[in-house]
Amino acid sequence: MSSNPDDRFDWDAAEAEVFDLDAARQARTADDTDDTDGGPVLVDSPEAQKAPRFTMAGLRAGQRRPILPAWLRSRDELRDAVRWTVGHATHSTGYHLLRLPKYAGKLAVRSPRGVYRVTRATVRWLFDLEGEQVRQATVRREDAEEYLKLSRQRDRRVRWRGIVATFGTAVMLAGGISLVFAPSWSRWGILALAVTLFGMIGQPADKPLLDTAVVVPRVARLTSEIVIRALSVLGNSGINQALRKQGNRAIAFTAPITRDGPGWRAELDLPPGVTAGDIAEERERLASGLTRPLGCVWPEGRPEVHPGRLVLWVGDQDMAAAPLKAWPLVKAASFDVAKPLPFGTDPRGRTVSIELPYTNILIGSIPGYGKTGAIGVPLFAASLDPYAEIWAFDFKGTGGLDPLAKVAARFASGQDDETAEAGLLALRELRKECQRRAAVIKGLPKTVCPDNKVTPELARRKGLGLHWLVVGLDEIQELFSHPEFGKEAGELAEKIIKLGRALGVILLLATQRPDAKSLPTGVSANAGTRFCLKVMGQTENDMVLGTSAYKNGIRATMFAKKDKGVGYLVGTADDAQIVRTFYINGPTAERITDRARALREAAGTLTGHAAGQAAETPAARRDTLLDDVLSVVPADEPKVWAETLVERLSGLRPDAYGDLTADQLRATLKPYGITTGQVWGTDPVTGRGANRRGIERVDVVNAVAERNKRRGDKAA
Numbered sequence: 001m002s003s004n005p006d007d008r009f010d011w012d013a014a015e016a017e018v019f020d021l022d023a024a025r026q027a028r029t030a031d032d033t034d035d036t037d038g039g040p041v042l043v044d045s046p047e048a049q050k051a052p053r054f055t056m057a058g059l060r061a062g063q064r065r066p067i068l069p070a071w072l073r074s075r076d077e078l079r080d081a082v083r084w085t086v087g088h089a090t091h092s093t094g095y096h097l098l099r100l101p102k103y104a105g106k107l108a109v110r111s112p113r114g115v116y117r118v119t120r121a122t123v124r125w126l127f128d129l130e131g132e133q134v135r136q137a138t139v140r141r142e143d144a145e146e147y148l149k150l151s152r153q154r155d156r157r158v159r160w161r162g163i164v165a166t167f168g169t170a171v172m173l174a175g176g177i178s179l180v181f182a183p184s185w186s187r188w189g190i191l192a193l194a195v196t197l198f199g200m201i202g203q204p205a206d207k208p209l210l211d212t213a214v215v216v217p218r219v220a221r222l223t224s225e226i227v228i229r230a231l232s233v234l235g236n237s238g239i240n241q242a243l244r245k246q247g248n249r250a251i252a253f254t255a256p257i258t259r260d261g262p263g264w265r266a267e268l269d270l271p272p273g274v275t276a277g278d279i280a281e282e283r284e285r286l287a288s289g290l291t292r293p294l295g296c297v298w299p300e301g302r303p304e305v306h307p308g309r310l311v312l313w314v315g316d317q318d319m320a321a322a323p324l325k326a327w328p329l330v331k332a333a334s335f336d337v338a339k340p341l342p343f344g345t346d347p348r349g350r351t352v353s354i355e356l357p358y359t360n361i362l363i364g365s366i367p368g369y370g371k372t373g374a375i376g377v378p379l380f381a382a383s384l385d386p387y388a389e390i391w392a393f394d395f396k397g398t399g400g401l402d403p404l405a406k407v408a409a410r411f412a413s414g415q416d417d418e419t420a421e422a423g424l425l426a427l428r429e430l431r432k433e434c435q436r437r438a439a440v441i442k443g444l445p446k447t448v449c450p451d452n453k454v455t456p457e458l459a460r461r462k463g464l465g466l467h468w469l470v471v472g473l474d475e476i477q478e479l480f481s482h483p484e485f486g487k488e489a490g491e492l493a494e495k496i497i498k499l500g501r502a503l504g505v506i507l508l509l510a511t512q513r514p515d516a517k518s519l520p521t522g523v524s525a526n527a528g529t530r531f532c533l534k535v536m537g538q539t540e541n542d543m544v545l546g547t548s549a550y551k552n553g554i555r556a557t558m559f560a561k562k563d564k565g566v567g568y569l570v571g572t573a574d575d576a577q578i579v580r581t582f583y584i585n586g587p588t589a590e591r592i593t594d595r596a597r598a599l600r601e602a603a604g605t606l607t608g609h610a611a612g613q614a615a616e617t618p619a620a621r622r623d624t625l626l627d628d629v630l631s632v633v634p635a636d637e638p639k640v641w642a643e644t645l646v647e648r649l650s651g652l653r654p655d656a657y658g659d660l661t662a663d664q665l666r667a668t669l670k671p672y673g674i675t676t677g678q679v680w681g682t683d684p685v686t687g688r689g690a691n692r693r694g695i696e697r698v699d700v701v702n703a704v705a706e707r708n709k710r711r712g713d714k715a716a
């Protein structure tokens with residue numbers, strides 16, 4: 001009886017067809033041993049194994065290669081190429097012209113040997129001496145018939161060669177005699193020609209006539225074997241396993257290795273599971289595997305294709321050792337902020353530009369790698385636009401931005417509380433300025449301002465106050481992590497960075513501590529352009545370059561000690577670019593800002609700090625405010641209304657507090673952690689008790705203690 005409830009099932013037939021596992025295993029092993037190259041067993045359907053068919057859709061999706069080479073499409077590159085060619089030709093010509101006497105001497109010394117070589121060759125030809133050995137051999141063999149044949153041939157040859165030689169000698173003699181009557185310059189000319197000719201013929205094989213004007217360094221070619229060898233020494237288990245299993249086929253080159261600018265470019269697919277980021281992280285080992293200087297080896301990912309696609313560019317010259325290109329604006333008479341701004345060069349030496357309008361720039365790195373240099377480039381460029389307003393703050397006071405003091409409407413530099421406070425006040429102003437600009441834009445007709453944002457035309461229109469406002473904040477971590485002003489500054493910066501873009505306000509922030517405490521995420525997340533010089537870890541990398549940048553292989557951790565001013569630039573092109581910023585040294589910066597100041601004076605746009613107007617700062621008031629509060633609120637009065645406090649303060653020092661309002665007082669006390677709440681008090685006019693906004697004295701006492709401690713720490 002069958003245990004199967006389905007009686008219709010044919011068990012006999014099924015047993016006959018049972019799959020013989022052992023037989024199958026044997027067959028499989030046999031197949032495997034047949035597979036001589038040890039490749040994987042194909043499990044795809046025959047359909048999937050077919051080569052992809054040509055389709056119109058595929059052709060349409062194809063990527064068109066540019067018709068003209070890159071150096072012909074870019075005016076800069078064309079200019080560079082022409083300049084190089086002319087320079088090269090001039091140098092070579094000058095070098096050889098100077099050595100002409102030496103070359104003439106060499107030719108003269110070598111010409112007797114040349115005469116000897118020519119005479120010997122002529123005699124050998126005339127008497128058919130090259131056949132002499134064969135004729136001697138027939139004599140030794142006593143082969144009379146062969147000897148006769150060869151002798152006849154020799155006689156024939158010598159006869160007609162003799163005629164030719166006699167004729168030639170006659171022509172030369174005639175020429176020689178006619179030279180006696182020829183002008184002397186032609187005699188010298190013929191002599192020079194003869195010396196040159198015989199000198200060249202007499203040249204030893206290993207000693208060329210001309211010296212070497214340009215020594216071209218020999219750069220080894222980049223081949224697929226070299227790339228594979230370099231990848232195999234990285235110690236990456238994924239690569240090593242794949243190479244063991246599949247040999248060189250494990251690395252699939254998706255395009256031929258070609259010359260690309262002054263270097264080689266290889267594009268390849270890494271074995272499954274290995275990402276371009278893994279390779280970028282091992283850049284130093286990769287350079288060792290390629291036996292090239294580190295500054296020549298630039299691995300990049302193409303995450304838009306897939307994470308395992310690697311583009312390896314190997315330059316002929318170390319980027320850090322290559323001569324720095326001069327900043328194109330060094331001698332520019334002026335600059336328009338709305339135009340592309342030359343920011344740096346890529347490893348191929350091409351200029352990379354950024355656009356300032358409608359973006360904010362965040363720059364980050366560990367100290368000493370070129371942050372100030374990088375933030376300086378857009379600031380100095382903007383200073384050359386007399387209609388752009390510059391605000392510049394350096395919260396560490398290293399002095400890199402000091403040349404801007406003569407053009408900036410607001411400027412402060414230093415590591416003290418005053419500079420931090422000036423920064424905070426500037427941000428408050430900037431927030432108000434954003435609100436004002438938003439209102440102006442709202443009031444403009446759609447025909448003038450179709451996208452509700454400042455256009456280059458609006459920025460130039462006088463009276464609207466919508467000019468570009470470029471605000472550079474260097475070492476911003478000092479402000480954002482300031483115990484008194486940091487929190488408010490962070491909140492303001494976050495609002496400004498979100499709002500300002502369309503309002504012509506461009507924030508440039510540089511920090512050496514890109515972590516959540518020193519750089520509010522609301523700020524870092526809203527920067528459109530990011531430039532990351534060397535950082536130490538994934539967190540800082542992603543904070544500056546954006547979430548997932550590290551995972552996608554864009555790793556500023558790969559930069560080495562020598563890579564000063566070199567970083568990843570994100571947000572200006574489709575892909576992240578490696579850029580070395582132009583370097584503007586102190587004296588150059590001074591010259592630029594001198595020119596910028598003259599431009600502003602001529603345009604009548606020199607304002608604020610640069611025009612000698614000190615920015616309004618309540619620093620003096622702040623300094624004494626806490627102490628003044630304590631002196632007008634006796635110790636036995638634990639709480640006081642804000643309005644009462646304002647009255648007492650203005651009574652105490654009318655010059656300092658005469659115009660102080662309760663709201664202003666609340667805002668000024670807030671950074672000290674003193675907040676206002678409902679407090680019970682008595683109205684001095686009506687004598688009635690009520691709950692109104694006020695402060696607690698103990699908060700002020702605590703704030704003073706905190707401040708004194710901080711000042712003590714700093715003084716220490």
Ligand SMILES: Nc1ncnc2c1ncn2[C@@H]1O[C@H](COP(=O)(O)OP(=O)(O)OP(=O)(O)O)[C@@H](O)[C@H]1O
Binds near residue numbers: 365368371373374
């Ligand atoms: N583009 C560049 N090319 C070559 N060298 C550069 C470049 N930018 C900066 N440097 C070098 O790096 C040094 C440090 O630069 P910079 O002062 O801008 O760094 P930083 O990151 O702002 O430093 P810190 O955080 O200590 O203020 C400079 O003195 C300069 O020699």
